Amino acid sequence: MAHIRPFSAPLSRLGASSIASPVSCTRLSSIPYQTIRCAAMKAKPAQQKKKKTRNTFIQYDLKRADQFTLVDAMHYIRAFEVGRNPSSSKYEMHVKVRTLKNGPVVRNRLRLPHAVKTDIRICVICPPGSKAAAEAKAAGASLVGEDEIFDKIKEGVIDFDRCICHTDSLQKLNKAGVARILGPRGLMPSNKTGTVVSQVASTVQNMVGGSEYRERLGVIRMAVGQLGFTPEQMQTNVKAFMDTLKKDIAQMSDRITKEIHEVVLSSTNAPGFSLNGEFRNANSIPTKDISGPL
Amino acid sequence: MVHIVKRMRKLRELLWIRVGPGAIIFPKEVSRIRMEFNEKIAGGHRGARKFWRDMLPRIKYRNPSVPMEVARHKDKDGPSILEIYTNTIKPALPASSSQQTPNGQASSSTEPSTDTPQKAAHTIDMRMAQESDILAQLIARTGATVIKATEAELEELAEIEEQKERSEKDRVEVRDKLMAQRREEEMLKMARGEIVAEN
Numbered sequence: 001m002a003h004i005r006p007f008s009a010p011l012s013r014l015g016a017s018s019i020a021s022p023v024s025c026t027r028l029s030s031i032p033y034q035t036i037r038c039a040a041m042k043a044k045p046a047q048q049k050k051k052k053t054r055n056t057f058i059q060y061d062l063k064r065a066d067q068f069t070l071v072d073a074m075h076y077i078r079a080f081e082v083g084r085n086p087s088s089s090k091y092e093m094h095v096k097v098r099t100l101k102n103g104p105v106v107r108n109r110l111r112l113p114h115a116v117k118t119d120i121r122i123c124v125i126c127p128p129g130s131k132a133a134a135e136a137k138a139a140g141a142s143l144v145g146e147d148e149i150f151d152k153i154k155e156g157v158i159d160f161d162r163c164i165c166h167t168d169s170l171q172k173l174n175k176a177g178v179a180r181i182l183g184p185r186g187l188m189p190s191n192k193t194g195t196v197v198s199q200v201a202s203t204v205q206n207m208v209g210g211s212e213y214r215e216r217l218g219v220i221r222m223a224v225g226q227l228g229f230t231p232e233q234m235q236t237n238v239k240a241f242m243d244t245l246k247k248d249i250a251q252m253s254d255r256i257t258k259e260i261h262e263v264v265l266s267s268t269n270a271p272g273f274s275l276n277g278e279f280r281n282a283n284s285i286p287t288k289d290i291s292g293p294l
Numbered sequence: 295m296v297h298i299v300k301r302m303r304k305l306r307e308l309l310w311i312r313v314g315p316g317a318i319i320f321p322k323e324v325s326r327i328r329m330e331f332n333e334k335i336a337g338g339h340r341g342a343r344k345f346w347r348d349m350l351p352r353i354k355y356r357n358p359s360v361p362m363e364v365a366r367h368k369d370k371d372g373p374s375i376l377e378i379y380t381n382t383i384k385p386a387l388p389a390s391s392s393q394q395t396p397n398g399q400a401s402s403s404t405e406p407s408t409d410t411p412q413k414a415a416h417t418i419d420m421r422m423a424q425e426s427d428i429l430a431q432l433i434a435r436t437g438a439t440v441i442k443a444t445e446a447e448l449e450e451l452a453e454i455e456e457q458k459e460r461s462e463k464d465r466v467e468v469r470d471k472l473m474a475q476r477r478e479e480e481m482l483k484m485a486r487g488e489i490v491a492e493n
Contacts, residue, residue, distance in 0.1 A: 064302075
């Protein structure tokens with residue numbers, strides 16, 4: 001049995017057709033020769049140069065890229081979105097940053113001047129009947145409680161998009177064993193994401209109409225507008241988003257350098273348009289034309 | 295993020311939205327366009343859908359201020375129509391102008407309606423119609439001007455077409471190579487498996 005093994009490697013050199021044919025059987029006689037070949041093969045990978053690992057994302061030159069003004073991009077996007085349901089399609093923003101692969105990531109939440117999504121459902125975990133619970137309800141949380149929420153989650157009923165936890169309930173939450181369900185969905189409250197708070201009411205207020213963004217693979221993506229927005233509305237939203245982003249990046253500048261490389265405006269059904277930072281140029285259509293309904 | 299070359303190629307192909315069938319400019323009085331057809335193509339709604347997918351973006355690109363609406367129902371025997379709304383008064387505020395009158399059959403009997411025109415000026419039946427027929431009817435009814443592609447644009451279109459052909463050829467080549475490689479690996483695996491089975 002042991003002497004059959006070495007054949008497997010030399011066989012790999014043969015054409016596919018010769019395997020099935022009886023020709024290969026004749027080779028059974030030349031064991032020494034083949035074992036040598038096998039050794040040679042084994043030695044090969046060691047000689048191969050080790051590939052240098054890259055710790056940054058591949059960067060590209062934007063000099064030859066087509067870039068658009070905001071109005072032009074919106075003009076195209078609105079053409080692509082024609083006939084779609086205006087409430088389901090959204091403008092989205094993709095920001096590519098020059099950064100390390102393994103460095104810290106940008107992650108924050110902001111409230112845009114013109115809210116994109118208003119029907120967000122928030123779950124607040126705090127002792128029922130407490131002051132915090134009442135405040136959370138008043139601020140617009142859709143689910144408030146402790147044990148009943150845990151039971152629901154364990155059953156697989158998750159009818160909320162955000163989850164925050166009061167500091168007093170954190171221990172109970174950690175013991176409840178819902179992290180396995182909430183964790184993969186990014187809903188598990190934790191100190192790191194700023195979703196374990198003592199001031200529940202203000203956080204809920206920020207979350208209603210606020211949106212979250214984070215960097216993944218060197219790109220930050222976020223929905224920045226509804227399709228019905230006028231160019232001016234979009235401009236304020238984009239500005240607000242970029243300002244917050246720059247502030248975030250400046251905050252971590254002592255640890256690591258990050259630079260914004262490219263800004264792309266896209267939408268649900270349209271291709272991505274790289275923006276050149278201007279609002280409109282001489283050839284753009286008047287903003288009035290793309291202010292109306294789709 | 296999608297690779298830059300891929301994105302730029304797509305943007306280069308944006309040309310399709312600027313030229314081709316559907317690159318028309320409506321006269322000023324066209325105020326709104328509305329389409330209604332089935333979600334599926336059964337029952338003669340194929341042309342309508344094609345029209346929406348291929349030509350409506352071009353029309354929208356050339357007439358950004360004209361609202362265009364697409365309503366899709368689930369009944370295959372339901373209507374398959376394209377409605378064109380017009381107003382006699384020149385649109386000071388496009389789309390949201392309050393004084394819009396349907397002047398379809400040049401009848402002034404209807405009172406100036408309030409917000410939206412009650413009746414469409416023209417209605418095109420799109421059932422069992424090819425998308426090119428629908429476009430031809432639309433142009434004929436509204437009197438829209440067709441934009442012809444310029445020499446440079448035609449040239450670029452041809453270039454894109456050529457590139458597409460070339461990439462298709464390359465794709466086939468690469469796929470063949472890959473398949474041969476995979477086949478070989480599979481054969482090897484089978485050969486090894488047979489050895490194990492014999493043991």
